[in-house]
Amino acid sequence: MGLISRGFTGRRREGAEDLPPGQYLTHDFPVLAAGPTQRVPTDDWKFTITTETGARHEWDWAAFTALPRDEVTVDLHCVTRWSKLHTDWEGVSLDTLLADVETSAHYALVESYGGYTTNLPLEDLTDGQAWVAFRYDGEDLDPEHGGPARLLVPHLYLWKSAKWVRGITLSDHDEPGFWESVGYHNYGDPWREQRYWE
Amino acid sequence: MSWRVARVSGLRDETPSARTLVLDVEDWPGHVAGQHVDIRLTAADGYTATRSYSIASAPDVERVEVTVERLDDGEVSPYLTRDVIVGDQLEVRGPIGGWFVWRPEEEAPVQLVGGGSGFVPLMSMVRTHAARSSSAPVRLVYSVRAPDAVLYAGELARPPGHVQVTYAYTRAVPEGWPDRPRRVDAELLAAATWPADRRPRSYVCGPTGFVEAVADLLVAAGHDPRTVRTERFGPTGGTR
Incomplete structure (x- = not known):
């Protein structure tokens, strides 16, 4: 136990027992990004998966939105300590996008319009754990929240769910992304409270 | 990144709802302008609440100042802006953040x-x-x-x-x-x-x-x- 704060009782908020350590519940949807909101017209939008051999798999908006889509309800956990439960998304599973991709790579570097990057093990993108999402709460995804499409990897802190996603590069080596290069945890599991590099 | 003990060595009311806490932090490693710290409060039964606060001061050897705006429905900010007195000890972790920072070596406007x-x-x-x-x-x-x-x-x-x-x-x-x-x-x-x-x-x-x-x-x-x-x-x- 840490140092006791004289006279502090705290408030043990509603639902806190279902949240990862150090998180509190919010009902609105805060916006966090390191720079201005990107606005990418769907006419110009492309999503590319590049393998460790340089092979490219590319979808434009029409091809992407013609793929089978999942409707998922997931909890979001932001490293700035808010959590939002039971959010409804539609998107294309990474299992679908990776179905015809031949790779033996272990790592993925996710890239966004505007230059943002984030890294994660490829195994965290497969087996129904990740989507490229383009609808939220029954509507097209707003640019503030990452539209036209964002990565959605809800079992990791939300900075891994890159907004304005444009592609994924698969590699045999792990390359730190944007926040991972400036002090945030390389993996980012909210249940193990992996916020920062030790 | 470990928790450090900080002693509150000064308090300044900046506005009716915002207070600056001057913290003397053991082994404080220094910070870069724009970074923040986590402050953790612990109740007698072990319950903890942690929030992040921006650092307001220029880098200093073992002193760091944060300014806290009181949110009336907040859990931590009312304690920090009303209840804390000089001499209290708090736990802090940081500094945190490497993007929203400005370094004095930079010459651009x-x-x-x-x-x-x-x-x-x-x-x-x-x-x-x-x-x-x-x-x-x-x-x-x-x-x-x-x-x-x-x-x-x-x-x-x-x-x-x-x-x-x-x-x-x-x-x-x-x-x-x-x-x-x-x-x-x-x-x-x-x-x-x-x-x-x-x-x-x-x-x-x-x-x-x-x-x-x-x-x-x-x-x-x-x-x-x-x-x-x-x-x-x-x-x-x-x-x-």
Whole structure:
């Protein structure tokens, strides 16, 4: 136990027992990004998966939105300590996008319009754990929240769910992304409270 | 990154709802302007609550100042702004953040745009600029509800380091102010900020709606989005 704060009782908020350590519940949807909101017209939008051999798999908006889509309800956990439960998304599973991709790579570097990057093990993108999402709460995804499409990897802190996603590069080596290069945890599991590099 | 014990060595009321805590931190490693710290409170039964607060001071050996805005429905900020007394001990972890930072070695013009308590990390930049006698030219736009909500008003009245300060009062203006209450808009930014061709580095911090609006206006005015660094917080989210 840490140092006791004289006279502090705290408030043990509603639902806190279902949240990862150090998180509190919010009902609105805060916006966090390191720079201005990107606005990418769907006419110009492309999503590319590049393998460790340089092979490219590319979808434009029409091809992407013609793929089978999942409707998922997931909890979001932001490293700035808010959590939002039971959010409804539609998107294309990474299992679908990776179905015809031949790779033996272990790592993925996710890239966004505007230059943002984030890294994660490829195994965290497969087996129904990740989507490229383009609808939220029954509507097209707003640019503030990452539209036209964002990565959605809800079992990791939300900075891994890159907004304005444009592609994924698969590699045999792990390359730190944007926040991972400036002090945030390389993996980012909210249940193990992996916020920062030790 | 480990928790350190901090002793509260001073308290300053900045506005009716914001207080600065001066913390003496054991083995404090120093910070860069724009970074924040986590503060952890622990109740007698072991329950803990942690929040992040921006650092307001310039880098110093073992002293760090944070300014906390009281949120009436908050869990941590009422304790820090009302209950804490000099001599209390708190736990802090940090410094945290490596993107929304300004280093005094950087020579490019600096554009600061703060809204409400989002001004706090920008004040650390203003103070660092002065403390290190930086030659980088700095302009500041500070959007604030009313004159009595201005943080560090006395210090900003004689801005250190020749910083050019422009206020935008959104609800109430000082007596004799030549303008009505207004939000930061394209016209104000055109008059008060560096033009895009000076290639400034811009730092925009405040509530989400404010940051969205200002960042969009800067991009529309020709600023390269990669030069516009933002930090946002909502009523419940973000770093406060």
